[in-house]
Amino acid sequence: MIRANMASPAGHKARPLREFDLIRSLRRLCAGRDSSVRRSIGDDTAVTTGPPGRDMLLTTDLLAEGVHFDRRTAAFSDIGFRSAAANLSDIAAMGGEPKYLLIALALPDGATSREVHELYRGMLAACRPHRVLVIGGDTSASTGGWFIGVTAAGTVERGRALLRSGAHVGDAIYVTGTLGDSLAGLALANERAGRNRRSSRIASLPPQQRKFLLGRHLRPDARVAVGRWLVRTRLATSAIDLSDGLSGDIRHLCEESRVGAEIDTASLPLSPAGVAYAKATGSDPVEMALAGGEDYELLFTIPHAKHGRLERAARHKGWRLTRIGTIKPARFGIHVRSAKGLRPLPVTSYRHFQSPR
Amino acid sequence: MIRANMASPAGHKARPLREFDLIRSLRRLCAGRDSSVRRSIGDDTAVTTGPPGRDMLLTTDLLAEGVHFDRRTAAFSDIGFRSAAANLSDIAAMGGEPKYLLIALALPDGATSREVHELYRGMLAACRPHRVLVIGGDTSASTGGWFIGVTAAGTVERGRALLRSGAHVGDAIYVTGTLGDSLAGLALANERAGRNRRSSRIASLPPQQRKFLLGRHLRPDARVAVGRWLVRTRLATSAIDLSDGLSGDIRHLCEESRVGAEIDTASLPLSPAGVAYAKATGSDPVEMALAGGEDYELLFTIPHAKHGRLERAARHKGWRLTRIGTIKPARFGIHVRSAKGLRPLPVTSYRHFQSPR
Numbered sequence: 126m127i128r129a130n131m132a133s134p135a136g137h138k139a140r141p142l143r144e145f146d147l148i149r150s151l152r153r154l155c156a157g158r159d160s161s162v163r164r165s166i167g168d169d170t171a172v173t174t175g176p177p178g179r180d181m182l183l184t185t186d187l188l189a190e191g192v193h194f195d196r197r198t199a200a201f202s203d204i205g206f207r208s209a210a211a212n213l214s215d216i217a218a219m220g221g222e223p224k225y226l227l228i229a230l231a232l233p234d235g236a237t238s239r240e241v242h243e244l245y246r247g248m249l250a251a252c253r254p255h256r257v258l259v260i261g262g263d264t265s266a267s268t269g270g271w272f273i274g275v276t277a278a279g280t281v282e283r284g285r286a287l288l289r290s291g292a293h294v295g296d297a298i299y300v301t302g303t304l305g306d307s308l309a310g311l312a313l314a315n316e317r318a319g320r321n322r323r324s325s326r327i328a329s330l331p332p333q334q335r336k337f338l339l340g341r342h343l344r345p346d347a348r349v350a351v352g353r354w355l356v357r358t359r360l361a362t363s364a365i366d367l368s369d370g371l372s373g374d375i376r377h378l379c380e381e382s383r384v385g386a387e388i389d390t391a392s393l394p395l396s397p398a399g400v401a402y403a404k405a406t407g408s409d410p411v412e413m414a415l416a417g418g419e420d421y422e423l424l425f426t427i428p429h430a431k432h433g434r435l436e437r438a439a440r441h442k443g444w445r446l447t448r449i450g451t452i453k454p455a456r457f458g459i460h461v462r463s464a465k466g467l468r469p470l471p472v473t474s475y476r477h478f479q480s481p482r
Numbered sequence: 483m484i485r486a487n488m489a490s491p492a493g494h495k496a497r498p499l500r501e502f503d504l505i506r507s508l509r510r511l512c513a514g515r516d517s518s519v520r521r522s523i524g525d526d527t528a529v530t531t532g533p534p535g536r537d538m539l540l541t542t543d544l545l546a547e548g549v550h551f552d553r554r555t556a557a558f559s560d561i562g563f564r565s566a567a568a569n570l571s572d573i574a575a576m577g578g579e580p581k582y583l584l585i586a587l588a589l590p591d592g593a594t595s596r597e598v599h600e601l602y603r604g605m606l607a608a609c610r611p612h613r614v615l616v617i618g619g620d621t622s623a624s625t626g627g628w629f630i631g632v633t634a635a636g637t638v639e640r641g642r643a644l645l646r647s648g649a650h651v652g653d654a655i656y657v658t659g660t661l662g663d664s665l666a667g668l669a670l671a672n673e674r675a676g677r678n679r680r681s682s683r684i685a686s687l688p689p690q691q692r693k694f695l696l697g698r699h700l701r702p703d704a705r706v707a708v709g710r711w712l713v714r715t716r717l718a719t720s721a722i723d724l725s726d727g728l729s730g731d732i733r734h735l736c737e738e739s740r741v742g743a744e745i746d747t748a749s750l751p752l753s754p755a756g757v758a759y760a761k762a763t764g765s766d767p768v769e770m771a772l773a774g775g776e777d778y779e780l781l782f783t784i785p786h787a788k789h790g791r792l793e794r795a796a797r798h799k800g801w802r803l804t805r806i807g808t809i810k811p812a813r814f815g816i817h818v819r820s821a822k823g824l825r826p827l828p829v830t831s832y833r834h835f836q837s838p839r
Contacts, residue, residue, distance in 0.1 A: 147595050147621065154602055155616040161533075161581070165617035173582060173617065173635070174533045176518075181538065183618060185633045187586035191625035224518070225530060229544035229631055238504050245511055259512040260522035260530065261541060264504065268548035269626015274586055276542045276633040278530070 164288060167381060169218040169366060170279070172286050179280040184215040190270030198314040201240050203343040204273070205247025207419075211368060212277035213255060213347035214421040218366035220287040220356030221279035223349060225260045226252060229274035231267035244273070255349050285356050287364035287425065289381035296362055296426035296452040298386060299435070301348050302445055303394045304371060305410060308417030309402040310342025329405050334398035341396075345421040351444060355425060360435055364425035370418040372470050375459060378424065385457035388415075388450040388470065415461070415470070426452055521645060524738060526575040526723060527636070529643045536637040541572040547627030555671040558597050560700040561630070562604025564776075568725060569634035570612060570704035571778040575723035577644040577713030578636035580706060582617045583609060586631035588624035601630070612706050642713050644721035644782065646738035653719055653783035653809040655743060656792070658705050659802055660751045661728060662767060665774030666759040667699025686762050691755035698753075702778040708801060712782060717792055721782035727775040729827050733816060735781065742814035745807040745827065747772075772818070772827070783809055 152166040163180060164172035175181030186208070188194060194204045209226060216223040228248065230241065241264070249259060257277075313335055316327050330338075348366070355361040365378045371388070379386050393414040403410035427435055432448065439446040453460075459470040509523045520537060521529035532538030543565070545551060551561045566583060573580040585605065587598065598621070606616060614634075670692055673684050687695075705723070712718040722735045728745070736743050750771040760767035784792055789805060796803040810817075816827040 147598060150595070150599065151602060151619075151621075154599065154606065157615050159613075159615065162615060162617055165615065166619065171582065171584065171617040175538075176531045177534050181532075181635075183582065183584055183633070183635060185542070185584040185586045185618065185631060186620045187544075187588050187622060187629060187631045189588045189622060189624045189626070189629070192588070192623045225528065225540065227528065227540055227542040227633065229542045231544045231546045231549070231629060238507070241504060242507065242511065245508060249511065256516075258514050258516065258519060258522065260519055260528040262508075262523065263543045264508075265544060265546060266549045267546045267626065267629075269546070269624065269629070272544060272546070272588060272624075272626075272629050274542060274544045274631035274633075276540070276584065276631075278538075278540060 163284070164286065168289050169215040170221070172219070175280045175283075178283055180283050180286055182216050182219050182221040182279040182281060182286065183276070184212055185274065185276040186212055188273040188275070190272065195318075196271070198318040199343055201243035202247035202250070205244040206251045206344050208273045208275050209248040209251035210345045210347050210421060211419075212275045213251065213257065213349065214345070214366040214368065216277055216279035217347045217349045217352040218287065218364050218423055219279070219281060220285065220352040220361070220364065221281040222353060223255050223257045223277055223279040223347070225258055225278040227276040228259060228262035230262070230264045231272040232264065233267045233270050236271070255347065281356060285359070287352065287355060287361050289363055289365050289378045292363040292378060292382035292384050292426040292452045293428070294384055294452055294454050295429050297429050297432050297448050298375075298388070298424065298426055298450040298452060299446050299448050300367070300371070300394065300422050300424050301351050302420065302422040303396040303399060304367070304420055304422065305413035305417040306338055306341035306396050306399045307345065307419040308413050309399050310338040310340070312402070312406070313339050314342060326405050326407070327402070330401055334401050337396065337398045338402060342419070345419065347421060348423045351423055351446075354438070354442070358438070360427050360431055361425045362427060364423055367420045367422045367424055368418060370416050371424065372415045372472070373418070374424060375470070379459055382452070383455050385453035385455050386450055386459045387453050387457070387467070388459070388461045390461050390463040392447060392449050394445060394447040394449075411463070520641070521643065525646050526572040527578070529576070532637045535640055537640050537643055539573050539576050539578040539636040539638060539643065540633070541569055542631065542633040543569055545630040545632070547629065552675075553628070555675040556700055558600035559604035559607070562601035563608045563701050565630045565632050566605040566608035567702045567704050567778060569632045570608065570614065570706065571702070571723040571725065573634050573636035574704045574706045574709040575644065575721050575780055576636070576638060577642065577709040577718070577721065578638040579710060580612050580614045580634055580636040580704070582615055582635040584633040585616060585619035587619070587621045588629040589621065590624045590627050593628070612704065638713060642716070644709065644712060644718050646720055646722050646735045648720040649735060649739035649741050649783040649809045650719055650785070651741055651809055651811050652786050654786050654789045654805050655732075655745070655781065655783055655807040655809060656803050656805050657724070657728070657751065657779050657781050658708050659777065659779040660753040660756060661724070661777055661779065662770035662774040663695055663698035663753050663756045664702065664776040665770050666756055667695040667697070669759070669763070670696050671699060683762050683764070684759070687758055691758050694753065694755045695759060699776070702776065704778060705780045708780055708803070711795070711799070715795070717784045717788055718782045719784060721780055724777045724779045724781055725775060727773050728781065729772045729829070730775070731781060732827070736816055739809070740812050742810040742812050743807055743816045744810050744814070744824075745816070745818045747818050747820040749804060749806050751802060751804040751806070768820070
């Protein structure tokens with residue numbers, strides 16, 4: 126579960142630190158194991174022995190002001206909501222039931238009790254629908270900006286966590302919901318704060334669509350119900366949540382499963398608001414779906430033969446599940462198929478709170 | 483386990499945020515519970531249902547450069563060691579067996595892979611004697627300095643965690659080890675880095691004593707064995723680890739147990755090196771023992787009648803356990819008794835990496 130997100134705010138120099146090399150070497154460094162650890166570094170959460178019949182899922186994230194959030198474009202309650210939802214989404218990606226959150230804050234000079242409360246209220250709002258409890262934390266001073274450490278704990282049926290490493294050649298690749306909305310919502314949030322040069326073009330979006338996209342960015346909902354259902358039905362062979370963006374996260378899944386993938390761009394699920402945004406700004410909605418991060422949808426694989434069962438169930442439950450491609454052998458690499466043919470999936474790294482070009 | 487450590491580096495203004503009020507109100511805000519949560523905010527760790535026959539202990543901390551550590555006075559490996567040890571100490575204070583660590587780093591521009599590895603090596607060195615595994619983490623960018631989030635998980639026999647809230651009037655108060663050494667070690671580390679104006683006086687300390695005090699500051703060892711033994715023997719009624727300093731932490735324990743305390747200054751355990759440091763610098767070693775933080779010793783209470791058994795066992799095990807006072811009724815408050823009589827315990831807040839006056 127070590128993720129190196131080296132995205133840095135605009136204007137910062139490229140860092141000497143190579144993120145994937147770092148992850149790999151830290152993973153080797155921490156390679157110790159015992160029988161209680163079913164999964165450690167390299168997945169959405171660690172998996173250890175839990176309560177009777179269950180495994181325990183643990184994940185931690187550190188969100189930095191100016192990197193993962195911007196106080197000028199989001200209220201503290203929204204920042205809290207997203208921080209919590211991002212961690213609940215990691216539990217959802219393992220098919221787990223999120224149970225507890227622990228919060229560690231580092232507060233800059235001038236931080237007020239009102240702001241901390243607003244942040245907590247946002248976190249509690251993200252937790253409430255999933256009956257997750259905030260059971261601890263730590264509050265200390267920061268010489269930089271606001272820093273938010275979130276640890277989430279959950280449980281899953283023993284030995285049944287959805288790993289990144291289980292995808293097989295021939296499996297169908299599915300995603301929940303629609304993609305790229307959060308990136309559009311981010312641009313709208315930046316526009317509100319006067320940080321976007323394309324305001325005039327975005328202004329043509331109807332208020333309802335603006336609201337939808339802002340909500341998708343500021344108040345994402347972790348796909349816990351879908352993850353739980355995939356565990357109960359034993360349909361999925363692997364899963365990951367879309368935090369870095371489809372093009373980054375499919376790469377993580379393929380690397381862990383030692384497979385390749387073909388993504389069909391025509392099938393990528395887009396929201397009407399996302400399409401309208403792309404039209405208004407002259408962006409390519411497919412590129413937004415591929416590169417946009419923080420959608421917190423699930424990407425999962427199922428054996429090809431089971432796609433009928435999955436799609437019937439999805440219709441019955443009212444879930445939007447879309448087949449976007451197929452798992453290929455590792456030597457195939459990761460490619461996208463469009464009307465223009467097959468091309469390698471571009472390596473893009475989602476940069477938190479930067480607007481698309 | 484919410485702790486508000488508002489200590490800020492020298493030169494920072496007093497902050498408007500009142501730490502204890504904040505803790506109390508966040509605790510109220512997060513008051514939801516379910517039957518799987520045995521203890522949440524307000525202790526060294528949260529306590530939830532664990533593997534069969536065990537409870538799970540969870541704690542998280544966020545350490546900030548310039549507040550909790552200073553790269554000019556400590557190597558990355560020492561910073562890593564202390565960050566891990568501080569969290570293992572929280573598990574020790576609950577009488578638990580620490581099992582896993584999860585690390586979340588925010589790295590400033592210019593951070594190198596070598597530095598991250600050194601930090602991890604220090605953490606792994608703190609974990610090794612306790613057979614604790616690093617099972618996950620997250621690495622991202624920081625616009626400020628280095629930020630280190632550490633989450634520790636452990637287990638304890640079901641229903642047997644040592645809480646802050648179990649002390650009774652008449653109980654004897656004990657501490658492990660010696661007090662104030664870390665504060666002296668901090669001053670020596672600052673001196674090495676040229677940040678201390680009393681270098682000439684400290685220079686009279688023998689090298690062995692300097693080394694001892696530096697080690698106590700830079701490489702504290704969590705008192706896991708004592709905590710585990712207190713749980714197995716069922717001797718202790720309450721416990722806390724000394725991270726903020728005796729005068730701060732006895733207050734947390736008394737508040738949770740709704741009792742008062744009398745501390746006997748003549749009995750406070752001091753190391754020869756600590757006493758020599760105090761002599762060399764003209765400091766009061768008792769004040770150092772009361773106010774100095776980050777000793778990571780355990781403070782615990784036992785029924786008065788059991789102190790004979792405890793002390794026999796301690797001799798047998800080779801542990802230094804010292805009775806430093808007695809639990810009193812809440813209306814007594816917290817007082818220290820010295821040759822000059824009884825006086826209220828001064829409210830001091832330990833400031834990380836600031837030298838004593």
